[in-house]
Amino acid sequence: MPDPHERFTVLYDTYxxxxxxxxxxxxxxxxxxxVVSETFLVAWRRLDDIPGHAELPWLFxxxxxxxxxxxxxxxRREALQAExxxxxxxxxxxxxEQATARVAVLRALARMSDADxxxxxxxxWHGLSAEEAAEVLGCTKAGFAGSRxxxxxxxxxxxxxx
Numbered sequence: 001m002p003d004p005h006e007r008f009t010v011l012y013d014t015y016x017x018x019x020x021x022x023x024x025x026x027x028x029x030x031x032x033x034x035v036v037s038e039t040f041l042v043a044w045r046r047l048d049d050i051p052g053h054a055e056l057p058w059l060f061x062x063x064x065x066x067x068x069x070x071x072x073x074x075x076r077r078e079a080l081q082a083e084x085x086x087x088x089x090x091x092x093x094x095x096x097e098q099a100t101a102r103v104a105v106l107r108a109l110a111r112m113s114d115a116d117x118x119x120x121x122x123x124x125w126h127g128l129s130a131e132e133a134a135e136v137l138g139c140t141k142a143g144f145a146g147s148r149x150x151x152x153x154x155x156x157x158x159x160x161x162x
Contacts, residue, residue, distance in 0.1 A: 004047055011055060012040055017153055019059050035070070039063040119144075 003130035014037060023035035038063045043050060050058050109117055122133040 003024065008044055010038075011043060011059075012052070015056055015059050016040070018056060019063050022060055023063050023067065026064075027070070031067075035063055035066050038066045042066075085154060 009144070011091075019039055020036050021034050023039075024032035027035060039059055043059060043064045056162065061106045109120070112120070122136055128136065130145050131141045134141045137144060
């Protein structure tokens with residue numbers, strides 16, 4: 001039985017130009033090198049499976065499968081890129097709407113007194129419960145909810161009243 005390295009070397013030297021020509025005729029010269037490399041990698045791994053009487057057809061079949069795999073990968077990649085473009089465009093629109101809303105909120109906050117801003121941001125931006133916000137302000141939960149936060153929520157932005 002011949003040495004595997006020797007058999008592979010003979011196989012590569014004998015058929016590499018023809019496998020390259022086959023791949024280039026199907027996918028162009030740029031992709032042909034990659035197809036040849038992958039084809040002979042498979043050939044090395046499956047050297048014992050290569051029929052001695054049909055080496056070239058076996059190599060062409062492997063090259064054809066490599067080309068098919070590359071095509072499927074390209075189609076998947078293109079589909080994913082198209083989906084990502086759609087998501088990006090949608091996110092950009094959403095971000096634009098969110099940015100507009102955020103600007104409106106920031107403008108309203110800018111017109112409020114510091115005390116009113118603190119009351120609203122403790123619960124809305126900082127996520128504190130009414131009880132936690134009352135603790136920060138040094139009052140009861142009832143006092144926070146009734147006498148402090150309710151008037152601020154009813155007051156028009158920019159009135160500046162404490």
